[in-house]
Amino acid sequence: MLKNTENSYGLIARILHWVISFSIIGLICVGFFMSSMESSPEKFELYGMHKAFGVIVLSLIVFRIIWRLCDKVVLPPSGLPQMIRLAAKSGHFLLYVFMLIMPISGIMMSRFGGHDIPVFGLFVIPAFEKNGELATIFHTIHVTAIWGFIAVIIMHIGAAFYHHFIRKDNVLMRMIKQL
Ligand code: HEM
Ligand code: HEM
Incomplete structure (x- = not known):
């Protein structure tokens, strides 16, 4: 029930998948929206929310990866061609890679930019000594990697619909409910 079987996702994997997915989609929308805003107190309030929420999502992602390594x-x-199996495996691996690159680059850009990251009054990730060069490198990673992430997410969602509507197998349903 809580854990996976060879053919179905357990409750924990499903909850983590959907909470993290929708949070990431939210972070992407807010990220682009806040960057396009004129400088204002509201803009910097959104920056603070984006960063704090991103740190919380990173902790869920780390928990998800540990859970994934311990779970089945x-x-x-059955019957899925070898090429598609390989594509799915590489696609999932890339999704995990981007799920780490995005928040870690964000945190590093802020810290090297000389900014503390307060996380909803729970704790503060302290700034490093300001280093413009490193801040720029992590900023470039953050705003470039997002396009790779978006491309893989779009293919991933396309693949989920391909399974459901064309192959008519249980791949989408097993991520939605207990099978
Ligand atoms: C999964 C997590 C995250 C995602 C998907 C994400 C996504 C984004 C996106 C789409 C943008 C807009 C990029 C652009 O304008 O080209 C952005 C900007 C930004 N993000 Fe994130 N972000 C995440 C986590 C974080 C974290 C944890 C921090 C810092 C603690 C952070 C700090 C920033 C900052 C400071 C900007 C503004 C950059 C600028 O003004 O050019 N992000 N993010
Ligand atoms: C930011 C968005 C998303 C991310 C980062 C993400 C990430 C992932 C990852 C890493 C896996 C592999 C799980 C494992 O470890 O076995 C997975 C599985 C899956 N995802 Fe997503 N996902 C996202 C959004 C979505 C959406 C919107 C859908 C549906 C339309 C979806 C449908 C699925 C399905 C059906 C599986 C199971 C695949 C299988 O059983 O082989 N995902 N997702």
């Missing part, structure tokens, strides 16, 4: 691996549906 869900097998692809």
Whole structure:
């Protein structure tokens, strides 16, 4: 029930998948929106929210990766061609890589930019001594990697619909409910 079986995702994996996915989609929308705003107190309030929420999502992502390593691996549906299995495996791996690159680059850009990161009054990630060069490198990573992430997310969502509507297998449903 809580853990995966070879053919179905457990409750914990499903909750983590959907909470993290929708949070990331929210972070992407807010990220682009806040960057396009004119300088104002509201803009910097949104920056603060984006950063604090991003740190919380990173902690969920780390928990998800640990959980994934301890849980059973869900097998692809039988009869899936080797090429598609490989594409799915690489796609999922890339999603995990981007799920780490985005928040870590964000945190590093802020810290090297000389900014503390207060997280909803719970704790503060302290700034490093200001280093413009490193701040720029992490900023470039953050605003460039996002396009790779968006491309993989779009393919991932396309793949989920391909399974559901074209192959008509249980790949989407097993991420939605207990099968
Ligand atoms: C999964 C997590 C995250 C995602 C998907 C994400 C996504 C984005 C996106 C789409 C943008 C707009 C990029 C652009 O304008 O080209 C952005 C900007 C930004 N993000 Fe994130 N972000 C995440 C986490 C974080 C974290 C944890 C921090 C810092 C603690 C952070 C700090 C920033 C900052 C400071 C900007 C503004 C950059 C600028 O003004 O050019 N982000 N983010
Ligand atoms: C930011 C958005 C998303 C991210 C980062 C993400 C990430 C992932 C990852 C890493 C896996 C592999 C799980 C594992 O470890 O086995 C996965 C599985 C899955 N995701 Fe997403 N996902 C996102 C959004 C979505 C959306 C919107 C849908 C549906 C339209 C979806 C449908 C699925 C399905 C059906 C699986 C199971 C695949 C299988 O059983 O082989 N995902 N997702």
